[in-house]
Amino acid sequence: MAAKNLKLADIAERVGVNRSEVSRVLSGVRRQGRTVSPATREHILEVARDLKYYPDKNAQSLAKGCTNTIGLMMSMTGDRPLTDSLAEHNHEIIGALAYTLHEYGIHLLLAQCAPKHSGERAVDNMVHIMRSQLCDGMVLSDITVDDERPAALEEIGLPFVVIGSPHGIGLPAVDVDNVRVGYEGVSYLYGLGHRHIAVYNIGRNLISGQNRFHGITQAGEELGMGRRLEYRDDAHSQMDVYTAVTQRLNEPSFPTAIFTEDETSAFGAERALRDAGLSVPKDVSIITCMNSRLMRLIAPRLTTINLRHEEVASAAARLLAGQLRGVQIEKRSKLFPPVLEPARTTGPPRKRRFPGR
């Protein structure tokens, strides 16, 4: 079994040249002047192909000082970032990253830095990974307001790109424009005629949450909504939102529209409304951010704001890959405008207040 992998020397011996010659042919960046004679070149390539030679990546990495791998580091807050249903968007990011990096021949490593034992700090694990030459660059997602990772990466000098709007000058970041997400969500509803809106936003500990908050409040101010724009960012699960909406229903003058952070929340809200005998969008409109592509398949009727996760992740991959390849990137950051996709959970508000209550 375990057929011994052959090495550079083996094929060099076979061809009758020196190892360096083989190395030059197989992995050498063609420098100016430095060439190998076509004859031996062909011979080497042929033998390498025949013998099915595969260079040892570890040896290459050690010698070259780079690993041809980039790491994805997700949230450090949840202890199960990938199995946490709140982080569903990470799956889209992983998929698009892997796919795009593959085009560059770069591998994707999932960097887990959650503490294993109590007393262990996530930051330490993170620095450990970054210092261990495991990857040439990092993609950071789920960036929080007080995130320590960018600073650590800059100190170490490891290239990185943040998925999440830039919160410092010059940080390479790619994301959907979350300020616009917030702004457009509110103003779309306003445009439909809604003058009383409830927003259930993601936490402002996240950069994205903070940006959406800015967009939301900005829209509220420009449109003069005042206290008729109700804002919360403490309800995130389906259940939380269900409860929050149900409670709100017991208070007077319920808003005519709801703006949620993701599909799950939207369903929580819709269910609370339905359980209270209200219908969507006749009594209350619902708009939500699109967190999961999968959701669109089963809920095509939801009016959503497309967060373009895949495009964002692809762009992040390209940015980082370009940087590693030495391509000078002009724009270190890129913001995608969100795309509002109207469907059947939004409509004009009811003329009269709904009965009872």
Added chain:
Amino acid sequence: MAAKNLKLADIAERVGVNRSEVSRVLSGVRRQGRTVSPATREHILEVARDLKYYPDKNAQSLAKGCTNTIGLMMSMTGDRPLTDSLAEHNHEIIGALAYTLHEYGIHLLLAQCAPKHSGERAVDNMVHIMRSQLCDGMVLSDITVDDERPAALEEIGLPFVVIGSPHGIGLPAVDVDNVRVGYEGVSYLYGLGHRHIAVYNIGRNLISGQNRFHGITQAGEELGMGRRLEYRDDAHSQMDVYTAVTQRLNEPSFPTAIFTEDETSAFGAERALRDAGLSVPKDVSIITCMNSRLMRLIAPRLTTINLRHEEVASAAARLLAGQLRGVQIEKRSKLFPPVLEPARTTGPPRKRRFPGR
């Protein structure tokens, strides 16, 4: 910037000992007899901690011959395995794998082997990855009936575990028992009183699909359902199933229950029924396999068969990690019984045939 990483020699010099001594203390497996004096040991540990030394993983891998990384290799058939909505379960697998491997201090590498250019073969890319010393072991998912990967891995001698029921003797495999999935889906409906069932299964090119097929037909035979058990495995997307069910509705004697491969298909079927004026489960019952945990959040009313993706992936990780750590594993394979979770899309069949048609 880019603080130069320190190496073994640096801290050896600082302490005033030889590099080997440091190596022994920091990464040495404590052999019998071979010890380092407690004094220098402490000193070394202290200095290493103070200076924040992190060993170079590439050098370690090269010297030791193992990388402390395992690779996940998904389907080779789709060119975008991770962004393909049909492969949603892969996300659950990734999450659970990353989490469980992290407990062992093992990293997860996403191995992409889809061909980049036409003329490139996925198998070649796969062998390339396996031969390049990128990882110590592999997890294979989306195993097809004629999959070439297990054989290739065995030839190379790389440890691996298959997520998917074993299709050869002795292949290390972990999965939900798909035969039982098929069997229980049908017999549960039968138990409710259904004597005419339509099944929309995953393709039989997949091992899992083949196994489910066996379970389905076995149940059909045991229960004497004959041609009243209608089987198809050519409709997989929501649209496909919608179309298939709609067409079937135009033919006489529609089944009283439907058994689908995943939630998306279930929604396709439900929609077709609703569009035809039928209701679930009054007119037709629906049971589906649970492919995505996320779905349960928004569709708690669906009667599902829990495929236990996370447990399966965790077990796969443990199996492989144990093997790499040299622990002798008794059971190379493990099958989880599926868990049927009744909800509100199943019920007894209607007494009379539904009107019209």
Added chain:
DNA sequence: CTGTTAGCGCGTTCAG
């Protein structure tokens, strides 16, 4: 155009 030589940073013998 090609061979020689010296690392890359660490693990692991083997003497002492």
Added chain:
DNA sequence: CTGAACGCGCTAACAG
């Protein structure tokens, strides 16, 4: 218990 020396497989600088 410790130091010296070699090897992991490959790249790169320097001669020729």
